[in-house]
Amino acid sequence: MIEVNNLYKTYGRGEACVHALKGISLNIRKGGFVAVMGRSGSGKTTLMNILGCIDSQSRGDYFFAGTDVRRLSAQGKVYLRNRHIGFIFQSFYLLPSLSAKQNIELPMVYAGIPARERHKKSAELLELTGLSERASHLPGELSGGQRQRVAIARALVNSPSLILADEPTGNLDSRTGEEIMRMLCGLNAKGATIVLITHEMAVARCAKELITLRDGRLSKGAEAS
Amino acid sequence: MRIFDYLYVAAHQLRKNRLRTALTVLGIMIGIASMITVISVGNGGQQMINDELKKFGINRVWFFPNDVRGPSDILVLSDVGMLENVNDVGEVAPSVYKKSFMSAGSKKIVSDVVGTSDVLFSMEQTSFLEGRPITQKDVEYGRKVVVLSEKAKNELFGDENAEEKKVSINGQKYTVVGVEKEEKSIYSSFFSGKCYIPVTTFNTMFSNKYIDEISVSAANTDSLDRVIENCVALLISKYGEGSIKIINLTKELSNAQNILDIFKTVIGAVAGVALLVGGIGIMNIMLVSIKERTREIGIRKALGAGEHHVLGQFLAEALFYAMLGGLLGLITGVLMTRAAGGILGIKTEVSKGAALLSVLFSATVGIAFGLMPAYKASKLNPVDALRHE
Numbered sequence: 251m252i253e254v255n256n257l258y259k260t261y262g263r264g265e266a267c268v269h270a271l272k273g274i275s276l277n278i279r280k281g282g283f284v285a286v287m288g289r290s291g292s293g294k295t296t297l298m299n300i301l302g303c304i305d306s307q308s309r310g311d312y313f314f315a316g317t318d319v320r321r322l323s324a325q326g327k328v329y330l331r332n333r334h335i336g337f338i339f340q341s342f343y344l345l346p347s348l349s350a351k352q353n354i355e356l357p358m359v360y361a362g363i364p365a366r367e368r369h370k371k372s373a374e375l376l377e378l379t380g381l382s383e384r385a386s387h388l389p390g391e392l393s394g395g396q397r398q399r400v401a402i403a404r405a406l407v408n409s410p411s412l413i414l415a416d417e418p419t420g421n422l423d424s425r426t427g428e429e430i431m432r433m434l435c436g437l438n439a440k441g442a443t444i445v446l447i448t449h450e451m452a453v454a455r456c457a458k459e460l461i462t463l464r465d466g467r468l469s470k471g472a473e474a475s
Numbered sequence: 476m477r478i479f480d481y482l483y484v485a486a487h488q489l490r491k492n493r494l495r496t497a498l499t500v501l502g503i504m505i506g507i508a509s510m511i512t513v514i515s516v517g518n519g520g521q522q523m524i525n526d527e528l529k530k531f532g533i534n535r536v537w538f539f540p541n542d543v544r545g546p547s548d549i550l551v552l553s554d555v556g557m558l559e560n561v562n563d564v565g566e567v568a569p570s571v572y573k574k575s576f577m578s579a580g581s582k583k584i585v586s587d588v589v590g591t592s593d594v595l596f597s598m599e600q601t602s603f604l605e606g607r608p609i610t611q612k613d614v615e616y617g618r619k620v621v622v623l624s625e626k627a628k629n630e631l632f633g634d635e636n637a638e639e640k641k642v643s644i645n646g647q648k649y650t651v652v653g654v655e656k657e658e659k660s661i662y663s664s665f666f667s668g669k670c671y672i673p674v675t676t677f678n679t680m681f682s683n684k685y686i687d688e689i690s691v692s693a694a695n696t697d698s699l700d701r702v703i704e705n706c707v708a709l710l711i712s713k714y715g716e717g718s719i720k721i722i723n724l725t726k727e728l729s730n731a732q733n734i735l736d737i738f739k740t741v742i743g744a745v746a747g748v749a750l751l752v753g754g755i756g757i758m759n760i761m762l763v764s765i766k767e768r769t770r771e772i773g774i775r776k777a778l779g780a781g782e783h784h785v786l787g788q789f790l791a792e793a794l795f796y797a798m799l800g801g802l803l804g805l806i807t808g809v810l811m812t813r814a815a816g817g818i819l820g821i822k823t824e825v826s827k828g829a830a831l832l833s834v835l836f837s838a839t840v841g842i843a844f845g846l847m848p849a850y851k852a853s854k855l856n857p858v859d860a861l862r863h864e
Binding site: 305328 | 480487488491770771773774775776777778779780781782784856857858861
């Protein structure tokens with residue numbers, strides 16, 4: 251599903267340059283559930299941004315389902331993000347002026363899916379995430395857990411092959427966090443490939459596989475943070 | 476994503492910042508409103524000038540004694556016959572004026588009384604509320620008949636018919652034979668509001684042998700300059716150099732036309748500047764809006780919005796500002812045109828062409844000034860945009 255070879259990411263130039271990733275190699279199988287751990291500044295989010303095709307590596311190869319991402323045009327990456335990748339962010343990143351339902355439908359709007367189909371799909375996902383009652387609420391009128399559920403529904407809406415979750419429980423209390431994790435585990439059980447970024451061991455345990463980033467390098471297995 | 480989706484999002488954004496939207500729209504609105512007003516009032520003025528030309532004939536000229544030389548002791552009735560014989564002359568009409576007391580029953584007024592001939596009425600294509608013009612026979616026999624102005628008739632007789640009734644002018648009894656219909660236009664106001672009697676009668680009454688003006692029409696428009704030349708030569712040979720003054724309506728009107736053109740150009744330029752400033756206002760607010768919504772752009776891009784989606788969204792917003800301004804400007808322009816028409820007393824109408832032009836123009840301004848900010852937004856890097864605080 252995902253194959254990463256010797257990935258480097260450098261920000262800035264010369265004296266001031268920062269090496270965020272220093273030669274990461276990684277394989278994630280279809281249906282896998284990988285937790286990426288590490289302290290802040292270890293390069294977790296940089297890795298996720300590159301995997302999610304919203305950032306590009308400085309060196310190294312990245313194959314997504316056999317496609318060399320580096321060779322993709324900007325439009326090709328847009329397509330990949332839209333159809334094959336679902337993002338879940340720590341601070342939800344819902345559009346504040348759109349209702350829960352409209353937020354969920356946004357990726358479908360960009361995919362050019364007709365309104366009737368969009369409404370059907372978003373209704374399904376609202377049902378799945380238990381938000382049917384909140385469909386027309388704005389994000390500001392929802393609790394943190396509800397917002398993250400909307401974000402998850404939005405990530406799922408185009409049936410992506412990869413879900414990238416960057417600290418999905420980071421802004422939530424532990425009980426709500428558990429609820430969100432159960433939801434992700436359920437999705438994985440149904441066949442979704444998930445990459446989860448976290449610095450909480452309890453959250454990482456839900457995953458099938460655990461990798462740790464340390465100063466831009468990979469160290470297998472768990473490490474307390 | 477369809478056009479409708481873009482417009483929906485744009486409308487939503489604009490509704491969220493009402494004051495900002497109103498201020499941004501104002502510039503375009505002023506520009507379009509003044510553009511429409513200029514075009515419409517300009518066209519109205521043009522139309523009016525053309526109508527005047529048609530009414531009085533573009534082939535007409537007036538000769539007066541040159542007053543500087545003192546009391547008029549030139550131009551007599553026989554000059555009319557003399558000028559009629561000049562080559563290419565169409566018609567020749569004499570006029571002589573005096574303010575006179577008029578009365579009917581207990582009503583008394585003061586009005587301009589003009590001594591003239593039947594020719595004047597055919598030259599000016601006078602229309603009548605009642606009765607007839609002065610005829611050749613009236614002039615020939617020096618009959619005491621009068622054609623009243625609409626105003627004089629109303630003042631003397633009210634709503635009653637005036638035809639066949641008697642009025643007294645400076646103590647002498649006259650029979651009303653007709654009432655002139657008043658035309659509401661700038662040039663004709665010089666001529667209207669006067670009462671007409673046969674020129675022969677006039678000269679007898681005031682023991683006068685001179686006339687105040689002679690108007691001459693050319694048989695056709697092309698020969699007007701030649702006719703003027705010949706008539707002037709004839710009059711000068713009779714009365715001497717500098718004795719005659721000429722008013723050439725065609726020249727006057729072309730002056731008016733020039734003033735109108737200058738007016739149109741100046742106000743048009745102001746309208747253009749207003750539109751330009753309005754456009755810059757839109758661009759400015761778009762840049763602010765994009766800065767404020769950088770994270771939103773990042774989120775949209777992460778969810779699979781292509782460059783064309785972002786470009787389309789912000790262009791739609793700029794277009795929305797411009798079109799809203801254009802629409803409000805169109806409405807304001809129509810109202811301003813009506814007001815201006817009322818004040819200036821000319822017939823104005825906002826043409827479909829002007830309306831269409833203004834809509835196209837504001838759309839163009841929106842696209843032209845929205846393009847740069849929208850392009851900038853579309854090129855934002857998703858990660859940088861997401862990180863933006």
